[in-house]
Amino acid sequence: MSSADIYREIILDYYRNPRNFGKLERSDIASRDTNPLCGDEIEMQVKLGEGMKIEDVKFTGKGCAISQAAASMLTELAKGKPLEWVRSLAKEDVFKMLGNPDLGPSRVKCALLGMKVLKTGAYGYLGAHYDDPEESDLP
Amino acid sequence: MLESEAINAERMRADFPILSRKVHGKRLVYLDNAATTQKPQAVIDALVRFYSTYNSNVHRSVHTLGEEATAAYEGSRKKTAEFVGAKPRDLVFVRGTTEATNLVGSAWGEKNVKKGDVIVVTRMEHHSNIVPWQRLAKRNGASLKYVGLDPDGTLDLAGFEDLLREAPRLVALTHCSNVLGTVNDVTKLCSMAKRAGATTLVDGAQSVPHMPVDVGEIGSDFYAFSGHKMLGPTGIGALVAREGLLEEMDPFQTGGEMIREVFDDHSTWNDVPYKFEAGTVNIADAIGLGAAVDYLDAIGMERVRDHELRLLDYAFKELASVKGLKIYGPADTRSRAGVISFNYADVHPHDLATILDEEGIAIRSGHHCAQPLMRWLDVPATSRASFYIYNAQDDVDALKAGIVKAGGLFKV
Numbered sequence: 332m333s334s335a336d337i338y339r340e341i342i343l344d345y346y347r348n349p350r351n352f353g354k355l356e357r358s359d360i361a362s363r364d365t366n367p368l369c370g371d372e373i374e375m376q377v378k379l380g381e382g383m384k385i386e387d388v389k390f391t392g393k394g395c396a397i398s399q400a401a402a403s404m405l406t407e408l409a410k411g412k413p414l415e416w417v418r419s420l421a422k423e424d425v426f427k428m429l430g431n432p433d434l435g436p437s438r439v440k441c442a443l444l445g446m447k448v449l450k451t452g453a454y455g456y457l458g459a460h461y462d463d464p465e466e467s468d469l470p
Numbered sequence: 471m472l473e474s475e476a477i478n479a480e481r482m483r484a485d486f487p488i489l490s491r492k493v494h495g496k497r498l499v500y501l502d503n504a505a506t507t508q509k510p511q512a513v514i515d516a517l518v519r520f521y522s523t524y525n526s527n528v529h530r531s532v533h534t535l536g537e538e539a540t541a542a543y544e545g546s547r548k549k550t551a552e553f554v555g556a557k558p559r560d561l562v563f564v565r566g567t568t569e570a571t572n573l574v575g576s577a578w579g580e581k582n583v584k585k586g587d588v589i590v591v592t593r594m595e596h597h598s599n600i601v602p603w604q605r606l607a608k609r610n611g612a613s614l615k616y617v618g619l620d621p622d623g624t625l626d627l628a629g630f631e632d633l634l635r636e637a638p639r640l641v642a643l644t645h646c647s648n649v650l651g652t653v654n655d656v657t658k659l660c661s662m663a664k665r666a667g668a669t670t671l672v673d674g675a676q677s678v679p680h681m682p683v684d685v686g687e688i689g690s691d692f693y694a695f696s697g698h699k700m701l702g703p704t705g706i707g708a709l710v711a712r713e714g715l716l717e718e719m720d721p722f723q724t725g726g727e728m729i730r731e732v733f734d735d736h737s738t739w740n741d742v743p744y745k746f747e748a749g750t751v752n753i754a755d756a757i758g759l760g761a762a763v764d765y766l767d768a769i770g771m772e773r774v775r776d777h778e779l780r781l782l783d784y785a786f787k788e789l790a791s792v793k794g795l796k797i798y799g800p801a802d803t804r805s806r807a808g809v810i811s812f813n814y815a816d817v818h819p820h821d822l823a824t825i826l827d828e829e830g831i832a833i834r835s836g837h838h839c840a841q842p843l844m845r846w847l848d849v850p851a852t853s854r855a856s857f858y859i860y861n862a863q864d865d866v867d868a869l870k871a872g873i874v875k876a877g878g879l880f881k882v
Contacts, residue, residue: 334825338879347816370837370850371820393850395818396880438824 337432338396345400350407353389362452366444368437371398373448375406377456383414390448395441397434402445404428409449417453420446422465440465477769477777479862485510485765486860496830499868504648504676504809504856505834506698509762513701516761520754528753529727529744543753546760547743553763554674554693555684556710562746563708563756567675568598570694570709571642573746574671575602577719578692579640582669585611587639590668592617592625592654593846594647597839599673603642612639619846623650623799630659634666641668645677645688649838649852650799651782651809653677660690675699679858680778680807682771685710697755702762706755709746716742723748774859778808781857785810785866792873794882798847808857811838814873815882819853825879826872833869 358376365372371394380386388406425446447463454461483489486508491498526535528543551561564570589603593616607614615633618626641663646653660670671692679700685693696707728748730738739745782803794815800806819835834854837844
C-alpha cells in the first residue's frame with residue numbers, strides 16, 4: 332500500500348477540519364494521553380446522557396494527520412453509543428474508519444492514540460483499568 | 471585519497487554494505503545519521519575477527535587469547551583517546567553519551583554538588599544532558615538553570631554570563647545541537663565557566679563524528695561521546711576526563727574489574743580508568759570503535775567537516791526553493807553541523823517521514839529527545855535530515871523530491 336492510500340482525501344479533510352474538535356463546557360469523563368515516541372497528544376471529553384449514553388464528545392490535540400483524523404472520526408462514531416460500547420471497541424474498528432491502510436508498527440500507535448484516550452477515560456469511569464496492548468514494542 | 475582531496479561520497483558508499491540495499495524497491499537514502507550512522511565493512515570485520523579468532527575476557531586471562539583481546543581493547547582505548555587529543559588513562563569506555571553523563575552525575579555529582587548549588591545546562595540539550603542533572607539536583611537539593619537561546623538558535627551569551635554570576639557548580643552543555651545543528655564555541659564557553667569556578671561537561675555526541683575535536687584545546691573537565699554515531703557499533707562510547715579528575719571521583723558501578731582488594735567489610739579501588747569499568751567490559755564493540763576511529767583517521771576529520779559543510783550549503787540552497795519549508799537553527803552554515811531540522815507547511819513530521827520512507831529515504835521525525843527545545847521552538851515535532859561522509863548531492867535531491875511529493879499528496 333502506498334502513502335497515497337494512507338493520505339486519502341478524507342484523512343486530510345479530517346486532519347485539517349477535525350469534527351468535534353474543542354472542549355465541552357461540562358463533561359463527565361476527561362482523559363488525555365501522549366505518544367511518547369512522537370509527542371502526539373490527544374485530550375478527550377465525554378458528556379453522558381440518559382441511560383449512560385455518550386451524549387457528546389469532543390477532543391483537542393496536536394499531532395500527525397493519522398492521529399488527529401482517527402481521533403476525530405472516533406468521536407463521530409462514539410456519539411450516541413452507550414458508554415459500555417467503548418469496551419467492545421476494537422482497533423480494527425479504527426483501522427476500518429481510516430480505510431484499512433497498511434500503517435506499519437510505528438504509525439499504528441498514532442492511529443490508536445484516540446481510542447486509547449477514549450478507552451482510558453471510559454474504563455476509569457466504569458471502575459476498570461485499560462491496558463493498552465500497543466503500549467510496548469515487546470513481542 | 472590525498473589529504474587535500476574532497477571526499478567522494480559515491481565511491482565511499484562501496485565500503486558500507488547496507489547502502490546497497492533497497493527500501494521499498496528504492497535506493498536507500500540514509501539521512502538519519504544524527505541518530506546513528508551506518509557501519510563500514512572494516513568495522514563489521516573487526517567484530518567478526520574478534521569473535522571468530524581471539525574472543526576472550528580481558529585483563530586477567532594469561533592465555534594467548536586473553537592477551538590478544540587485552541591488547542586490542544587497550545589499543546582501541548589509545549586510538550580513541552588520541553582521536554580527541556586525550557590520554558588513554560583519562561578515557562573511560564561507557565555504553566554511550568548517556569551513560570557518561572549518568573556516570574558523572576553519580577561519581578562526581580554526589581560528592582561535589584551540595585544543597586543550594588546551581589547546575590547550568592542550555593535550552594538546546596538532548597535529554598541525556600538534562601535528566602541526569604535534574605535527578606542530581608533533586609537528590610542533593612541543588613537547582614537546575616537553563617541558558618536560553620537567541621532567535622537564530624545560537625546560545626544567548628548574555629544570559630550565559632548572567633548565570634555564571636551565580637557561581638554554578640557545574641556547566642553541562644552540548645558541543646553541537648542534535649536538532650538545530652548549532653555548533654557552540656565550547657572552548658570559549660568552557661573558559662568562561664572555568665573562570666566562574668564551574669566544572670564543565672561537554673556533550674560531544676554530535677561533534678566528535680563530524681569535526682576535528684581536541685579536548686585539551688577545549689579545556690572541558692568532562693567530554694562525552696558515542697561510538698555508534700561515528701561508524702562504530704552500538705553500546706560503546708567514551709567519557710574523557712581532565713587529567714587527574716577521575717582519581718578524585720568515587721566509583722560508579724561496583725563489582726568485578728573495578729576493585730583492587732575486597733575485604734569482608736570494605737574494598738579498595740582499581741586504578742583509573744578501570745575503576746569506572748565494572749564487570750566484563752564491552753570488549754568487541756570497543757575494538758569495533760577502534761576500527762571506526764582508524765577509518766575516520768584515514769579520511770581526516772577536516773575533510774569530513776568540509777564535506778558536510780559543502781553538502782549543507784547545497785541542501786540550504788535546494789530546500790530554500792521549497793515553498794512552505796522552514797528550517798530551524800542558525801542561517802549561517804559555518805556555525806552549524808550537517809543537521810537540518812525543518813517543518814513543511816502543515817505536513818506533520820511523522821506523515822512526512824512515512825511518505826519519504828516509501829521513497830527509500832530515512833529521516834528522523836519527532837522531538838529528537840529535546841522536549842525543552844521543542845517547547846522553545848513552539849512546535850510539537852520537527853523533521854530532521856542529517857548527513858555523513860557517504861551522503862552526496864543525490865541524497866539531497868532525493869530528499870527534496872520526496873518533500874515535493876508529500877506536498878502533492880497533502881495538496882500544500
